[in-house]
Amino acid sequence: MKFVKKFKKKVPWLSGFQDIKKLLELTPTKKKFSRRNICLLCRGTKLLCGKSRCPILVKYYSFSAIKPLIRRKEIDGSSPPAIFVGRYGYPYVNVSPLVPPIIGDTSLLDTPELWKDLDVSEIIKFRFSLVRGNFKSHVRDATKSHRIINLVQELAMAKNSVESYMVLKKEPRGVIIDSDLQPMGPSAPLENIDINSLKTNHLIEKLYEDDDLKALEAVKILYKRGLLISSIIRAFSVGLFGMKNERRFVPTRWSITAVDSMLSNWLINEFIKGNPIISEYRVFETTFFGDKFVVILIPDAWSYEFIEAWYPGTTWNPSKEYIAIGGDWEYYQGRTTYASIGGCYYAARLAVTEYLAKQRIQARVLILREAYPDHLMPLGVWHVREGVRKALKEKALKFDTLQQVINYMRESLRLSLDTWLSVSRTLLDLTKQRKLTDFFS
Structure with missing residues (x-):
């Protein structure tokens, strides 16, 4: 299945607030799909956008109900x-x-x-x-x-x-x-x-x-x-x-x-980096307002990656054919630039660092988000923060090897495993590169 990764130039973290604009446009580059006539043809009855409810009508009826009062x-x-x-x-x-x-x-x-x-x-x-x-x-x-x-x-x-x-x-x-x-x-x-x-x-x-x-x-x-x-x-x-x-x-x-x-950042530097590294792989999963969140904790020193995949017909991907993907990461030393996918990166990071600090553990973290057509409209980055928090309250699935985690991903996620492997820096590091310690084991 085709997908696209499109990032805009990274902006230094919090330097010149007034210059920060949209940092990511999740739109296809090879083939553009016009939605100009879909809403006219559908009028909320055929759900041609693929959503379970018409977002225009949800917005209209919600506003109409309180309009006389305001x-x-x-x-x-x-x-x-x-x-x-x-x-x-x-x-x-x-x-x-x-x-x-x-x-x-x-x-x-x-x-x-x-x-x-x-x-x-x-x-x-x-x-x-x-x-x-x-x-x-x-x-x-x-x-x-x-x-x-x-x-x-x-x-x-x-x-x-x-x-x-x-x-x-x-x-x-x-x-x-x-x-x-x-x-x-x-x-x-x-x-x-x-x-x-x-x-x-x-x-x-x-x-x-x-x-x-x-x-x-x-x-x-x-x-x-x-x-x-x-x-x-x-x-x-x-x-x-x-x-x-x-x-x-x-x-x-x-x-x-x-x-x-x-x-x-405070939780990472003051608590997590001093904690013992977990001894097994842990996977948490939940669905939240039309999105799936999968949190993978890896037995390694702290690093973090957040990737989101927007399916056709979702808010930031009007295409009928392509899945739009964006993500960013940081290693143990942290990052000095603003994450290319914006606020959701930091909201998810806070949620997972809360968990690690509370459990007094350290791990390498990979968070995957799949946004499906049931994702009616944007609700704010609180949606991501609370979605990851919700996932981490579920019972963890524990695995001994990375291969077992990959097999689980193949069964649990809709996006093909090959796609995740091709876009994730974390998975690339773990599957294609040997750590220096491997030579002394």
């Missing part, structure tokens, strides 16, 4: 709390509180760690109910004394949902479906916002007040105290942490990857 300039509801920091126009970005037209406990709406048992249509529906009030600000204004900025930062410190009242300059429009971000509801320029009294997370508040502590240290403290990744990302994005003169608003997309990267 097509207004005044939004009265409870923020989960939720904040979005945009990236377009950097260093001038939109800093946006998110408020649904719902009063009460809305925390579920911005806590992806709790979405694993929900249906995609449920997630889309409640995410579309969150209205973004866009307030343009320079990233350095995170330390500025400004009423709206201060209220947004208070929201990010909130322990529970916060009753909020937003006044917009016009009716909110448009929604966002993105590979890195969870779905986003409509937006409009923010005129004003008021919030009721709130209970803050005292640890976040304490770290906010400590302007002599580096952001990395603050993130580590929150993580060690059990704060959810989504909550850490929210606080990080609005510039609550770091040395006083270094605090910035960080676009949400970049905040997600930054937190995943910082924490996984």
Whole structure:
């Protein structure tokens, strides 16, 4: 079966945030397939795209259900709390509180760690109910004394949902479906916002007040105290942490990857590299929102590879004929460049390093993701993080030899074994190269 690997030029990790664009386009290079007429012919009835449900209709019905409640300039509801920091126009970005037209406990709406048992249509529906009030600000204004900025930062410190009242300059429009971000509801320029009294997370508040502590240290403290990744990302994005003169608003997309990267690097260097290497091969597998995740732990020193294969008719592969494949890796020393496949690489790395650190073991890691046509639409990199976490909670299959693992892959994965062998640096190393220690065994 034909496939394609297409990477764009790698970008130095986190250097010049404003220059980071789409890092991978999973589209065929030899033959392009136009979908221009498929939707017109299908109209959601024939499912010509190969999906089990029409993603256009899922999006339409989800938005239609809440449209009458949000097509207004005044939004009265409870923020989960939720904040979005945009990236377009950097260093001038939109800093946006998110408020649904719902009063009460809305925390579920911005806590992806709790979405694993929900249906995609449920997630889309409640995410579309969150209205973004866009307030343009320079990233350095995170330390500025400004009423709206201060209220947004208070929201990010909130322990529970916060009753909020937003006044917009016009009716909110448009929604966002993105590979890195969870779905986003409509937006409009923010005129004003008021919030009721709130209970803050005292640890976040304490770290906010400590302007002599580096952001990395603050993130580590929150993580060690059990704060959810989504909550850490929210606080990080609005510039609550770091040395006083270094605090910035960080676009949400970049905040997600930054937190995943910082924490996984810390786990690797402080814990995993000092752990004993496992003595057998371990394989974990699960399906999650239309994708299959396979995690392979290999008895060797730490290294990591993540590869994803997008089947025809999936979000990033509209072709009818080709399977699109992308991946990246790092050896024991780590990497100094931004992974070519973007945030999913770091989200998966955090999930597997959590497992290794908790088990007090070291291993070489290969994670494979197959995205099938049932993958209706992008949900954000949390999907990958939680998918790998879910796989690692399953009972491990243990093997004595690499050949047994390869035989298992042949039976378990849809993509041909020859294809995986041809694109995986890890499998290439293990099957084609002899380690120096082999000469002394």
